[in-house]
Amino acid sequence: MKVLGIGDNVVDVYIPERIGFPGGNALNFSVFAKKLGHDAEFIGTFGSDFFGKNVKKILAKLKIKNDNSRTLQGENGFTKVELKNGDRKFIYSNHGGVTKTEGVFARPEYFWDKDLVHFNINGNCDQLIEYVNRENTKIIYDFSDFKINENKLQYLILRIDLACFSMPNVSRSSVSAFCKTLKKINSKISVLCTSGSKGAYFFEGKTNQLTFVEAKKIKVKDTMGAGDSFITYFSLNYFEKNQKKSIKSILEAATDFAALQCLKDGSFGYKFTIQ
Numbered sequence: 001m002k003v004l005g006i007g008d009n010v011v012d013v014y015i016p017e018r019i020g021f022p023g024g025n026a027l028n029f030s031v032f033a034k035k036l037g038h039d040a041e042f043i044g045t046f047g048s049d050f051f052g053k054n055v056k057k058i059l060a061k062l063k064i065k066n067d068n069s070r071t072l073q074g075e076n077g078f079t080k081v082e083l084k085n086g087d088r089k090f091i092y093s094n095h096g097g098v099t100k101t102e103g104v105f106a107r108p109e110y111f112w113d114k115d116l117v118h119f120n121i122n123g124n125c126d127q128l129i130e131y132v133n134r135e136n137t138k139i140i141y142d143f144s145d146f147k148i149n150e151n152k153l154q155y156l157i158l159r160i161d162l163a164c165f166s167m168p169n170v171s172r173s174s175v176s177a178f179c180k181t182l183k184k185i186n187s188k189i190s191v192l193c194t195s196g197s198k199g200a201y202f203f204e205g206k207t208n209q210l211t212f213v214e215a216k217k218i219k220v221k222d223t224m225g226a227g228d229s230f231i232t233y234f235s236l237n238y239f240e241k242n243q244k245k246s247i248k249s250i251l252e253a254a255t256d257f258a259a260l261q262c263l264k265d266g267s268f269g270y271k272f273t274i275q
Contacts, residue, residue: 001115001236005030006043006106007123008099010077011051012088012224012266018274021224021266022055024077025120025142028228031268032261034064036236041065041114043106044123045099047076054272061270068110074098086220086262099124111137116239118232119160121148129159138239140164142231157185162238164231167193172201176210179203192234194227200255202234202247213251216259225267230258 007026014021026044033040042064046052048071055076059066075097082089104125111117111132119129120142132139140162146153157163163182167175170193179191183205191203199214233254237243265271 001033001240002039002041002113003030003033003116003118003236004041004043004111004114005033005118006128007104007118007120007125008077008096009042009044009046009055010079010096011055012079012081013274014081014083014266015091019266019271020051020054020078020274021269021271022058023225023228023267024122025144025228026118026123027055027059028225028267029118029142029232030064031062032225032229032232033236034062035268036233036257038236041068043068043104043110045069045102045104046071047098048073049075050274051078052076058270058272068106070102070105072098072102074101081224083222086222088222088224096122096124104128106131115241116140116235118142118235120144121146126152126156129156134159138162138235140231140235142228154185157182157189160186160189162190162192162235164192164194164235166196166227167201168196168198170195172210172212175201176203179205179210180208183208190238192231194230196223196226200230200251202251204247209247211247211251213248213255216255218259218262220262222265223262224265226258226262228267229261230254233257 005026008024009027010024030040030042077096080092108131139160142164193201
């Protein structure tokens, strides 16, 4: 598949170690898709600073196309992170740096040959969804913990194929009710709700079926990027043309893929030292 992650790129700065790990929902999607053997591209806005330069160096090593991205004067997106028992805690963010202040630029033709495009709530490029040909291209959108107004939520749900949410402390009945509310907006919507160590739910609007999978029990090293790896694996397999796998089997395989990610440092293991 030809896939595109468009939106945010962030450097997660681990303290007190002062080590930077590239990440961000859109960039992580592209990296994980490439790892899974797909033709992956990233489009975003890099800062002109030390962080932006290092993210681009790492993408070059990974051979992920990003030449439709812009580099602008200013700060790259970054956060400061502490690890506590393997779980990452964000203690500071510059809210995306130039991605937030300048946005992300793309032309309609950048989407023409793509099978799947990933947008997200931190990408600052929702207006570009209108460029995607919905007849040929599937759209997934990562809402994270969905701090978004109702009008914006309705606008997006009408225009996407798979909505992804982080819902760590909810019951099955709450997930089911929430998904059915989204179906009232878009009868064909599919919804993926990840709940960390509690597992994940998938709701398919076409069938009204809600499927649950338990999380894999492992000794976690770092949870950074776990949700992104799960979303990437699931969406690529769910939207694969002529795929005949069951939803349950795809969810289980996505769980295994995300569990492996939790054994690595940072979003996908690549790092650089901050002087």
